[in-house]
Amino acid sequence: xxRNSHFFVLKYLYICPFTDKEEAxxxxxxxxxxxxxxTVRDYDNRINHLxxxxxxxxxxxxxxxxxELSAFAAYAVWNGEFNExxxxxxxxxxxxxxxxxxxxxxxxxRPEGFPVFVKLYAKRGHLFADEMTLAxxxxxxDFYFNGCEVIPPEHMGLVxxxxxxxxxxxYDECVQESSTPVAGKMPGVTxxxxxSYSGGKMLPGSYWxxxxxxxSYPKGRYQGGSYQxxxxxxxxxxxxxxxxGSSAGFGYAGGFGLGSYWxxxxxxxxxxxxxxxxxxxxxxxxxxxxxxxxxxxxSYAQARFGIGSYMGGSFRVFFVGQGSFWQERFxxxxxxxxxxxxxxxxxxSFWNNGSGITFLSLQKESMPLADNGAKEAEAKxxxxxxxxxxxxxxxxxxxxxxxxxxxxx
Amino acid sequence: MNGFYSxxxxxxxxxxxxxxxxxxxxxxxxxxxxxxxxxxxNGATKLYADKDAMAFVxxxxxxxxxxxxxxxxxxxQWIDPAVFWAGGKLKALQMEELPSVMIDTDLIxxxxxxxxxxAQQIAVIHxxxxxxxxxxxxxxxxxxxxxxxxxxxxxxxxxANTAMLYLKDGAFRDEYVREAFRFMQYLQPTTDNLCPMxxxxxxxxxxxxxxxxxxxxxxxxxxxxxxxxxxxxxLWGHKNVLKYxxxxxxxxxxxxxxxxxxxxxxxxEVAAGLEELEDYDI
Numbered sequence: 001x002x003r004n005s006h007f008f009v010l011k012y013l014y015i016c017p018f019t020d021k022e023e024a025x026x027x028x029x030x031x032x033x034x035x036x037x038x039t040v041r042d043y044d045n046r047i048n049h050l051x052x053x054x055x056x057x058x059x060x061x062x063x064x065x066x067x068e069l070s071a072f073a074a075y076a077v078w079n080g081e082f083n084e085x086x087x088x089x090x091x092x093x094x095x096x097x098x099x100x101x102x103x104x105x106x107x108x109x110r111p112e113g114f115p116v117f118v119k120l121y122a123k124r125g126h127l128f129a130d131e132m133t134l135a136x137x138x139x140x141x142d143f144y145f146n147g148c149e150v151i152p153p154e155h156m157g158l159v160x161x162x163x164x165x166x167x168x169x170x171y172d173e174c175v176q177e178s179s180t181p182v183a184g185k186m187p188g189v190t191x192x193x194x195x196s197y198s199g200g201k202m203l204p205g206s207y208w209x210x211x212x213x214x215x216s217y218p219k220g221r222y223q224g225g226s227y228q229x230x231x232x233x234x235x236x237x238x239x240x241x242x243x244x245g246s247s248a249g250f251g252y253a254g255g256f257g258l259g260s261y262w263x264x265x266x267x268x269x270x271x272x273x274x275x276x277x278x279x280x281x282x283x284x285x286x287x288x289x290x291x292x293x294x295x296x297x298x299s300y301a302q303a304r305f306g307i308g309s310y311m312g313g314s315f316r317v318f319f320v321g322q323g324s325f326w327q328e329r330f331x332x333x334x335x336x337x338x339x340x341x342x343x344x345x346x347x348x349s350f351w352n353n354g355s356g357i358t359f360l361s362l363q364k365e366s367m368p369l370a371d372n373g374a375k376e377a378e379a380k381x382x383x384x385x386x387x388x389x390x391x392x393x394x395x396x397x398x399x400x401x402x403x404x405x406x407x408x409x
Numbered sequence: 410m411n412g413f414y415s416x417x418x419x420x421x422x423x424x425x426x427x428x429x430x431x432x433x434x435x436x437x438x439x440x441x442x443x444x445x446x447x448x449x450x451n452g453a454t455k456l457y458a459d460k461d462a463m464a465f466v467x468x469x470x471x472x473x474x475x476x477x478x479x480x481x482x483x484x485x486q487w488i489d490p491a492v493f494w495a496g497g498k499l500k501a502l503q504m505e506e507l508p509s510v511m512i513d514t515d516l517i518x519x520x521x522x523x524x525x526x527x528a529q530q531i532a533v534i535h536x537x538x539x540x541x542x543x544x545x546x547x548x549x550x551x552x553x554x555x556x557x558x559x560x561x562x563x564x565x566x567x568x569a570n571t572a573m574l575y576l577k578d579g580a581f582r583d584e585y586v587r588e589a590f591r592f593m594q595y596l597q598p599t600t601d602n603l604c605p606m607x608x609x610x611x612x613x614x615x616x617x618x619x620x621x622x623x624x625x626x627x628x629x630x631x632x633x634x635x636x637x638x639x640x641x642x643x644l645w646g647h648k649n650v651l652k653y654x655x656x657x658x659x660x661x662x663x664x665x666x667x668x669x670x671x672x673x674x675x676x677x678e679v680a681a682g683l684e685e686l687e688d689y690d691i
Contacts, residue, residue: 088652121655123434124684130655145653147646403647404635408519409442409661409668 032085032120032127040125047122055082057113058095058134058143061153062104071098072107073150074134074143076116087126093150097134097141107136111153116143147402410452410523411477412510414440416462417497419490430461434685435651435658436514438665439644441680443517444474445673450521451510457482457501474679480504485590493593493606498571503586508577515644516572522640526626531618532575534641535629537568537611544568544612545604556595559588561620568611569625572643581623585614662689 034043056078064073074095083089099107107114114136121130132143418430432440444454455477458466463481466472472479482504488496502511512518516534526532537544547564576582589609596605615625629635635643644651651658666689669677681690 090653094649094653123688128655129653144656145650147649402650403643403645405517405519405638405640405642406644406647408639408642409517409664 029079029081029085032082034125043125044122047120047127050120052117052119052131052133054115055079055118055129056090056116058097058116059111059113059153060104060107061151062108064150064153065101065104065108067101069098070100071096072104073148075150075152077113082118085127087128090129090145092152094145094147095132095143095150096146096148097143099139099141103137103139110136410508410510410526411455411506412447412451412453412512412518413455413457413477413501413505414444414475414512414514415482415497415501416456416458416466416514417482417484417490417500418459418461418465419484419497420494422461423491430465432465432685433652434662434689435644435648435665437683437685438662438669438680438689439517440514441474441676442665442669442673443512443514445669445676446517446519447510447512448476449673451518451523453477454512455480455505457497457504459484459497469683471679474676488590488593489598492596492599492602493609494602495606495610496593499586499589499610502574502576502582507579507582508575511571511574511576513572513643515648517642518573518640519642520640522575525628526575529575529626530577530581530623531614532573532626532628533569533571533615534573534627534643535570535632535635536615536625536627537570537632539565539567543604543607547608547612550605550608551597551599553595553597556591559620562616563619564612564616566612566616566619568607569615569627571610571614572645573628573641574614575626578623581618581621585617588613588617659689662686663691666690 032047034040038046056076058074058076060072060074064075065071066073073093074097076090076092076095078090078092114134117133117135119130119132121128134141134143416432421430447454453476454474456466456472456475456479458479459482463479466479482497482500484497484500490496498511498513505511510518510522522532547558576585592605592609592613599605618625628640629638635641651661666677666680666686669680680686
């Protein structure tokens, strides 16, 4: 079933009309750019230690489910601004995930799509999408590209069109028009996901829509985890009524979960003056930077940084000299690749006992290789064993048909 | 037996205007494997590259891997790289001294071809089916005034895939390239980046051969046979997987590096010295 014809023309080309789109869209993923003083190596380090974040949605339908493979061919819609920053922007089609039929039926009962989390990888200043996962029904699925064919699910029309039926009233905020050009989209994916709000929770795609947020929702309806999955736009928060009402901050400190993003414009004037502004403006936070209030309030020793947390910019200055904190709190792999360099941290011991060192050791041990001086025969044996594993993985992912003679390598 | 490769940067710049020409890591390692394998099993290789591609090659001192060296080519400006993205191959073919084997940079030849090519004038990797969506009736192409297909051309001849093309005769080569270029020149501006290209590259050649009564040898008559053969590795559509699936890309690159290390130690040294491949040398 895998074929190389995986570029599709989207059947439903409905686009959200951005109001202040150009400015806001340009800022949302600005933290994926290299900053002015950032070297290529520092950039690579920063990106490579980000946690996976929410970058798009996958739409699933049973017509794309292959019983014989126990796998879905998935149609993905990516955040256009994010996608544009990739060296190779991701296509909409060609992705697959595995699940049994029961799970598939359960998943397909929900037409809004499921968030796809993407781990980024940077190499020599170039940005790539690395491992991807899809979260659905309390499970996490391996989501990968193999070039499979996919039929754009019919129900995307509903989601994209924001049909104004009574039962879909929660789509009404996202008025969409066809063929409105939007910057930064893949060919064939010019339709961004619709703004969709329901029952106090952000549903897939809502963060694309600029007008969606403009003060139209009552205070306090978005408490807790409703904002997880990165459903934010920069400028919207500055004027949204919700944020004025809950600016005490503590209530949603935990809500900035996976992939959350906030920009300096959000903080301007809304929070406690210059301190935060200077701290956050131009900074980037990817991943689970939790309990930030405690962190900013100075009680940093109580703060916890989730796996993949990253700080840049002025945070570094803030932490100069507080080395012990890092040792105690960052031992979970967040910066554990052994190559992350933030001079401001000044704590060598972290690198020596961090899980990253262990990771590298394990990696080497689990993949025995011939030394440089090893005999060719040994190397060939290992190559062969390795190739067996590769072949098995290709079979699992149905990748092998995309070229020929690949197993001869 | 000689072989040659070509790199044309113009199609690259259509998509990535803001960066210099680069080869992706998987393209690079495949080229290294391809050159290493061809030099080991068949003979000397040469690279033709345009100015920007040549700069990329020389910055990395890659000219040393081609035992017949490198040569800069100038692809005619009137060739639209968006439509005729493989036009550089034909230019390189025009410059190459025959007999020789034209090899795509994503193709690896694992065996000696000398015996099988000894009696051949023309050889290709495989024939293609005449599928109308890819190979439409040539008369459906919108051509400029003054163009006529030669009367002796028989369009029922199956196209030939030129990922690997062996040509013995310079006169035939000249006619093939001339006719392909003439078609490119006379085609009305179009956004179709498939049908005109494959017509010029893969259909004109066997059609001329048939008109001249020259047989075209194919290593595989049907594309399905490619899955059973042990002579060629062709990345083909797999490059798309490598492009969008970094997990796969990483393992592919590691596999290639291992193969280089195991079988082509000299080329491995070159690969290990390249910044693009340093992460995959495990």
